[in-house]
Amino acid sequence: MRTGCAQAVLEPGDEVVCGWPSFPSYVIYAAKLGAVAVKVPLRGYRYDLRALLDAVTPRTKLVYLCVPNNPTGTMNTRAELDAYFADVPAHVLTVVDQAYFEYIDDPDYPDAIAEHFAAGRRVLVARTFSKIYGLAGLRVGYGVAPADVVTAIGKVRRAFDLTTQAQTAALASIGDARELERRRSQNRTGREELERILRNHGLEPVGPAVANFIFADARGDAQRIFDALLREGVIVRPLAGFGAPEAIRVTVGTPEEHAFLDAALGRITAAAGAS
Numbered sequence: 001m002r003t004g005c006a007q008a009v010l011e012p013g014d015e016v017v018c019g020w021p022s023f024p025s026y027v028i029y030a031a032k033l034g035a036v037a038v039k040v041p042l043r044g045y046r047y048d049l050r051a052l053l054d055a056v057t058p059r060t061k062l063v064y065l066c067v068p069n070n071p072t073g074t075m076n077t078r079a080e081l082d083a084y085f086a087d088v089p090a091h092v093l094t095v096v097d098q099a100y101f102e103y104i105d106d107p108d109y110p111d112a113i114a115e116h117f118a119a120g121r122r123v124l125v126a127r128t129f130s131k132i133y134g135l136a137g138l139r140v141g142y143g144v145a146p147a148d149v150v151t152a153i154g155k156v157r158r159a160f161d162l163t164t165q166a167q168t169a170a171l172a173s174i175g176d177a178r179e180l181e182r183r184r185s186q187n188r189t190g191r192e193e194l195e196r197i198l199r200n201h202g203l204e205p206v207g208p209a210v211a212n213f214i215f216a217d218a219r220g221d222a223q224r225i226f227d228a229l230l231r232e233g234v235i236v237r238p239l240a241g242f243g244a245p246e247a248i249r250v251t252v253g254t255p256e257e258h259a260f261l262d263a264a265l266g267r268i269t270a271a272a273g274a275s
């Protein structure tokens, strides 16, 4: 959906605007098409929507709003998005990436389909079955956009790009509000536990985190911690490719996985202290 949108819209020399650190694919899609990515620094680890608007030029075709932002896990509020949409120039298509939408229970978090798309804004809202639904390997998601954008994406997407299995699994997943609530609340509890563990080991979490991962400042030690944890059997994400070489991202796991991480971090800290 996001690749198709970039392919449908961008010509060489066009500009896209996104926050940074953020999801690197926005920058990669642009580079593949000869477009220029304008990366706007986050403010307090959150997308700075006013600064994004200031970065828009006549060549800007796409603005990406990653809410919540990967990798920081922070969100923007309804009021911030409303103010953005009130001011964004008409030649811009805004992509609101809500990959983690279903995890969030903050009443200030907007539903960009029900609110901004429905209000006639020029917006593509992207959602996925890869996150709370756990179907990442099936490569299935969806987007909602104005008809001309959907038609343009239809022209560049591969024929038969969604497998029957993916469609069946996606349809079986939607509509079970109780199961979604169970996952959302389990994630909330797990996230709080993960924050405590990271903090106890000197890895200060950034917040408020609203998705299923935590961004933690490793103060220049990110690569060492990543390597050491890998040797312990734990994979975290070092974030140089996301624009945050000083930090790691850790996904919420089960209580057993958290205990395993806690013990591994304890050994790593002890070894670093001894060396």
Ligand SMILES: Cc1ncc(COP(=O)(O)O)c(C=O)c1O
Binding pocket: 023, 066, 069, 070, 097, 099, 127, 128, 129, 130, 136, 139, 140, 141
């Ligand atoms: C912000 C964001 N958008 C999109 C994706 C990718 O989703 P999909 O698996 O549907 O391509 C991710 C996953 O890492 C993400 O973090």
